[in-house]
């Protein structure tokens with residue numbers, strides 16, 4: 573077994589990926605050992621080297637799980653323009669990533685963990701492929717995006733949801749095609765939640781400035797088997813208490829081994 577960095581190609585687009593193993597497996601011969609795997613995904617404008625993403629991946633490795641960090645369409649070193657990314661593209665790509673991960677010869681159980689828009693993606697993908705995941709971990713899941721798109725509220729701006737602008741722009745030069753909004757308007761979170769009945773760990777700061785804490789409260793209520801760990805007084809990316817997030821992930825994943 574060895575750590576590796578590579579691209580998964582799907583529909584002629586490259587998805588940048590990094591596979592990391594628990595230290596104790598690295599000394600083993602390639603064919604000898606098996607291991608559970610967690611797919612880990614970043615959020616909107618994010619990438620796989622963000623502190624909270626790396627922190628979660630390292631913690632999982634230390635807890636005995638391999639991790640497959642991936643960067644979705646228009647993010648990190650993956651193909652596609654940020655401007656052109658949509659939730660529907662991410663959903664389709666994630667299904668391909670899941671199929672790739674499932675087929676890796678060392679993999680025993682499969683898990684999915686994502687932050688923010690990646691947490692929303694985690695919920696949606698678990699709805700689409702409920703049978704493949706032993707458990708899922710949506711971190712600060714941005715479940716308000718689809719409803720925001722339908723109500724004309726995204727990225728702290730308002731617009732007419734019936735007459736979507738060609739482009740959404742934000743300060744710092746961030747430009748997003750109006751098709752992002754059109755796609756998001758067609759996404760429904762509740763049916764996805766109802767389709768996944770396995771264990772769910774949600775971790776959310778009660779003072780998250782980007783994704784309302786209420787998203788976690790609503791999701792944990794709708795899931796049949798979900799647990800919420802609240803991080804008091806922290807930011808969207810857990811700038812102050814990442815250690816508490818990592819402890820929660822570790823404890824939950826220790827339980828998943830039993």
Ligand code: FER
Pocket residue numbers: 614615616617687688689690714717720725726727728782783
């Ligand atoms: C928004 C608020 C939050 C939004 C996206 C996010 C597209 C996602 C944040 C993240 O993934 O970190 O209005 O609109």
